[in-house]
Amino acid sequence: MEKFSTLTSTVLPLPIENVDTDQIIPARFLKATDKKGFGNNLFADWRYNNDGSPKKDFVLNTPLYAGSKILLAGKNFGSGSSREHAAWAIVGYGFKVVVSSFFADIFKNNALNNGLLPVVISPAFLAEIFAAVSKNPQTTLTVNLQEQTLTNNLDGKSELFEINPYKKDCLLRGLDDIDYLLSRKELIEQYEKERFKY
Amino acid sequence: MKPTQQTKPLSTQGKTLFDKIWDAHVVSSVENGPTQLYIDRHFCHEVTSPQAFNGLRARGLRVLRPDQTTMTADHNTPTLHQDKPVKDPVSRHQLDTFAQNASDFSMPLFYPLGHEKNGVVHIIGPENGFTQPGMTIVCGDSHTSTHGAFGAIAFGIGTSEVEMVLATQCILQSRPKTMRITFDGKLRPGVTSKDLALYMIAELTTGGATGYFVEYAGEAIRKLSMEARMTLCNLSIEMGARGGMIAPDETTFAYVKGREFAPKGEEWERKLAYWRTLKSDDDAVFDKELRFDAARISPMITYGTNPGMGMSIYESIPALEDVDEAGRISFKKSLDYMGFRPGEKLLGKPIDYVFLGSCTNGRIEDFRLFANYVKGKKKASAVTAWLVPGSWKVRKQIEEEGLLDILTEAGFELRQPGCSACLAMNDDKVPAGKYAVSTSNRNFEGRQGPGARTILAGPLVAAAAAVSGVICEP
Numbered sequence: 186m187e188k189f190s191t192l193t194s195t196v197l198p199l200p201i202e203n204v205d206t207d208q209i210i211p212a213r214f215l216k217a218t219d220k221k222g223f224g225n226n227l228f229a230d231w232r233y234n235n236d237g238s239p240k241k242d243f244v245l246n247t248p249l250y251a252g253s254k255i256l257l258a259g260k261n262f263g264s265g266s267s268r269e270h271a272a273w274a275i276v277g278y279g280f281k282v283v284v285s286s287f288f289a290d291i292f293k294n295n296a297l298n299n300g301l302l303p304v305v306i307s308p309a310f311l312a313e314i315f316a317a318v319s320k321n322p323q324t325t326l327t328v329n330l331q332e333q334t335l336t337n338n339l340d341g342k343s344e345l346f347e348i349n350p351y352k353k354d355c356l357l358r359g360l361d362d363i364d365y366l367l368s369r370k371e372l373i374e375q376y377e378k379e380r381f382k383y
Numbered sequence: 384m385k386p387t388q389q390t391k392p393l394s395t396q397g398k399t400l401f402d403k404i405w406d407a408h409v410v411s412s413v414e415n416g417p418t419q420l421y422i423d424r425h426f427c428h429e430v431t432s433p434q435a436f437n438g439l440r441a442r443g444l445r446v447l448r449p450d451q452t453t454m455t456a457d458h459n460t461p462t463l464h465q466d467k468p469v470k471d472p473v474s475r476h477q478l479d480t481f482a483q484n485a486s487d488f489s490m491p492l493f494y495p496l497g498h499e500k501n502g503v504v505h506i507i508g509p510e511n512g513f514t515q516p517g518m519t520i521v522c523g524d525s526h527t528s529t530h531g532a533f534g535a536i537a538f539g540i541g542t543s544e545v546e547m548v549l550a551t552q553c554i555l556q557s558r559p560k561t562m563r564i565t566f567d568g569k570l571r572p573g574v575t576s577k578d579l580a581l582y583m584i585a586e587l588t589t590g591g592a593t594g595y596f597v598e599y600a601g602e603a604i605r606k607l608s609m610e611a612r613m614t615l616c617n618l619s620i621e622m623g624a625r626g627g628m629i630a631p632d633e634t635t636f637a638y639v640k641g642r643e644f645a646p647k648g649e650e651w652e653r654k655l656a657y658w659r660t661l662k663s664d665d666d667a668v669f670d671k672e673l674r675f676d677a678a679r680i681s682p683m684i685t686y687g688t689n690p691g692m693g694m695s696i697y698e699s700i701p702a703l704e705d706v707d708e709a710g711r712i713s714f715k716k717s718l719d720y721m722g723f724r725p726g727e728k729l730l731g732k733p734i735d736y737v738f739l740g741s742c743t744n745g746r747i748e749d750f751r752l753f754a755n756y757v758k759g760k761k762k763a764s765a766v767t768a769w770l771v772p773g774s775w776k777v778r779k780q781i782e783e784e785g786l787l788d789i790l791t792e793a794g795f796e797l798r799q800p801g802c803s804a805c806l807a808m809n810d811d812k813v814p815a816g817k818y819a820v821s822t823s824n825r826n827f828e829g830r831q832g833p834g835a836r837t838i839l840a841g842p843l844v845a846a847a848a849a850v851s852g853v854i855c856e857p
Contacts, residue, residue, distance in 0.1 A: 351416025
């Protein structure tokens with residue numbers, strides 16, 4: 186997994202609540218057997234017309250926010266299906282951070298397992314950033330994982346965000362859960378031997 | 384970070400059902416971090432597993448406990464002509480990859496298309512006795528919460544976690560908070576556990592139980608059959624819960640007993656004695672408690688594009704003023720997609736498609752309810768109906784009980800098992816703009832096909848819509 190420390194970037198705003206993983210990557214694109222290429226179909230049904238041409242009014246198709254590495258979304262982002270393809274699609278498109286006031290559980294785990302940082306901020310701060318970005322698309326945010334801060338560089342306003350210390354350590358060092366579990370193999374065998382038959 | 388061996392909590396505080404099962408599966412705890420949790424049963428399907436098996440290959444790993452993983456093809460499979468090669472080459476490649484992985488990693492419990500044990504993963508687990516009380520169960524599918532109906536900790540995981548389970552039979556998880564939802568009183572006749580679940584999700588919203596593991600309790604829950612309990616636990620994820628569970632009782636034990644992979648003889652007695660201890664202690668404290676009166680629940684439908692947008696079939700869609708300001712853009716977007724207006728009633732609204740099936744409502748009891756309702760009636764000619772059993776065993780039982788004759792007589796066709804129109808990965812797609820009354824679990828935009836408009840309901844409301852052609856009282 187890629188290491189994460191700090192990031193400064195413009196922001197792509199998606200002011201919609203309850204964005205589910207079927208919107209992030211519709212089921213018909215889940216037939217691939219590797220992790221690559223999902224970025225092309227990120228938000229496919231909002232992004233493309235039936236003939237495959239881009240929908241002009243969808244935010245991913247406007248040049249205003251091109252190159253943003255931070256996705257800003259309404260509350261309860263990533264609800265629904267457990268498909269990790271949603272995280273692969275967001276990472277594949279080029280995002281490194283998703284900011285919202287609330288994330289669905291499975292999505293949050295999937296994001297962290299792919300080096301994509303979900304940043305939870307207060308609803309008020311989220312509304313402020315949406316307003317700032319809408320007014321000035323060049324607004325940049327800085328995410329500092331070590332300090333656990335998200336800063337709006339336009340006005341310097343900052344908020345602390347929470348992250349599990351273990352997960353933070355994994356991201357800072359670029360380690361996977363699976364590396365950790367593999368190092369605990371003897372404990373697994375010991376558990377299997379000793380445990381009461383559930 | 385150093386692992387620490389789990390020590391028993393010193394507190395004498397009573398334990399919840401969740402605590403008892405969780406604590407029995409802790410291998411170690413990461414300091415200030417998640418728990419290394421042992422997994423008893425892993426279910427695996429073709430869509431969320433190929434990248435996990437590739438991960439094992441890349442790291443040169445084997446599957447640690449092949450007999451603790453059950454594999455079935457269900458998501459990306461046709462519901463007609465399963466004996467013939469799958470037409471779509473991309474789908475066929477995914478199914479071939481699944482078979483290759485089963486073979487390369489010597490997986491003994493592999494049920495491909497056409498196998499007598501094949502079917503939707505959350506249907507075949509319980510029906511073959513893989514799912515048992517007290518277990519930890521995971522699958523790369525959010526509706527794994529279904530298995531909680533047996534008094535198990537069951538939850539959906541991502542593909543990275545599938546790889547962890549295959550490699551180590553463990554997963555790293557943060558301990559969720561606990562919630563108890565009690566349903567007092569009795570459900571009224573004609574009201575199913577699907578209605579109960581849609582009612583609850585509408586009350587809590589789609590994110591209302593995020594971060595929690597829910598235990599369902601109360602008189603109305605005790606009276607539910609195992610299959611009805613599975614429908615309820617299945618839908619726990621739709622209010623954001625990590626999972627849902629119900630303490631096992633005589634209904635549970637009677638269901639499990641005698642199934643192929645259930646314990647037998649002396650082992651059965653020993654396990655049964657343990658299973659009887661699996662209930663929340665009287666003095667157990669939950670992080671959150673909610674109570675509902677089951678007698679107040681009516682047949683339910685959804686009107687929007689998430690499962691929390693539900694109402695009784697007699698009610699009207701909320702007016703714009705009744706929606707909180709921050710949510711109005713999403714609410715309006717949702718109704719525009721559905722072609723509905725705020726304040727509108729949906730009784731009498733014509734519909735185009737009916738789907739009976741999925742891990743939510745694809746079991747024999749659902750087909751009994753549906754068949755019993757349509758008996759002696761005729762399918763409305765304008766309605767296309769897809770009746771998709773959850774497994775080959777369910778299909779066989781439909782035939783043996785004479786339900787197939789009733790359905791055929793009423794103008795319905797029975798298809799072959801799979802997830803089908805629930806997520807429309809196969810050809811079972813509802814066309815853009817058409818209305819589908821669906822017994823599945825999600826009404827998200829495009830879920831049943833690009834532009835498809837989904838109205839979630841129970842099997843009785845679906846049956847009534849199928850014969851009348853409109854949304855009506857069953």
